[in-house]
Amino acid sequence: MSWLRGKDDTRPWTGGYYPYDLVKELCVATGVIGLMAVLLTILFSSPDEKPSTIAQWSRSLPQNFSTTAAEELAGTSGTATYGPPYNHNGTGQEAWILRPQKWLGVSHPIDTEKDFVVGPLEAIPGDARLTAALNEYKAASEQQKKAWAEAYAKPLEETAAAEEEEKKPPGTVTVNEAAGSVAVKPSGDAGPVPVMMERLLALAKSGGVDGSLLTSSQFFQTDYTKPLLFMADGGLLEKRAERDHLLGEQWGIMNETGSYPGQAWLWLYAVWYQIEPFKSSENADILVMMIMGVLSLALVLIPFIPGVRALPRWIPIYRLIWREHYRAIEHPRADG
């Protein structure tokens, strides 16, 4: 295994020493870093943009909220088709024969139909029309439920697609800006879904969906997975992120709101998403994570990697680092 260690002729130091106070050095360094942190704080502070809520989302973008909610009900949203760890409706990402996302299974189960739509609606008391609609919906077959939901979601999705492509919308969706309401002309029989969606929008605007998704399992709650995934399926977070240069194609995760340096140390992770084949790959995340895993291991194992471990000897930056030392032994008389 000597090849693993490589040629190493480094011998213990037998030369001179000079007095040095390590503890004092650490104390002074801590003072210097502390002062620098205070100075940077005084000059730049730190960002703290208020979080978005489902209530804000449904009030400012009611059409987008209704489209997302209809997709959650129809099972066609990003979360609904995500796969593990949220549900079995997708296989997750894969690389070669590796499917760790699938292998680890569903650990945070989310049924978007029940968790994001039916569940919050069931908590609304004293609304006979909604109760009747929910009863009709729950009594229907799975096939019927899907047909109703898709009939309601289709015009909303077509309108969203037309707006994104800056084309003329089909005119099947009308938004009342003043009232913050959305009227949808379903593409077929939507059964009780229009009533459910209308009530869900009203509940969301009142803040009821935020509360319902957070307290659905217990009183004390710190798991924001459901409200965050629901919002991430919609457009508000993305809209804010684009304004703050946080999208994936804008080097996303390493940035921070405002002009703060953010997680600059993630630059190498972020760079892969900017180049092909990763940029357009459906399996970009697992591929980038695997590359970063290999590179991280390589960083730790540099002492054992031929070539990489020899570079410092070939490129004499060490002459600069130890210039005093080399000067002393090469010109001993001049240095006294």
Place this chain on the structure above:
Amino acid sequence: MSAEPPPSPGSWTARIREAGVRALPPDKLLPDGQPTYVASWIYVFGVLSLASLVVIVLSGSILALKGPAWWHYTSVGHFFNSIHLWAVELFFFVMVVHLWGKYWMAAWRGGRARVWMTGAVVFLVAVPTALTGYVSQQNFDAQWISTQAKDGLNSVGVGAFFNVTNFGQMYSWHILLLPIAVVALVTAHVLLVRKHGVVPPFDLEERRAALAATDSPGGGAGR
């Protein structure tokens, strides 16, 4: 009764103490001198990394004392959050310079591979330590970063037990588990540095031999 306890050869305590003193005698653990080749500004970045970590832990402890929401509604809390943020930025900056400096010194030479490896692992563990802080901020940054970071972690199965959208879990990792890991690794790294000493320059003995040959009668290996 004697003034000192009698020697106890089978004592676990005594064995650990003796092994510790053997590996790191006090004058090696806390020497008051440095080899003469330790004379460059690049050496400052190691202790600056340690100093940044001290400031991070102190400012983080103050934030932890008051709870995760305190810094959103008080100017004092925001001040300490800013100190914490900038200390982290400084920590990564000086640590990366330290890593590069040690790379160009090939600081793993002379049986120091573990020194390099523990240092590199500190950097790698510091990355999720910072990430868990970013997703525990309870603001828009936390919302966006967590919903984006989940995909990478889910794709390799990590998301099954490390859920970045679960604030409670991330906060626990950020203020307890990962800091313990970072501090433990840094401690191991520093103790290994003290055990092995600072790596000497390249070709030290060869240069001395060459110089000796040049100075000796008949020697003339010009350079």
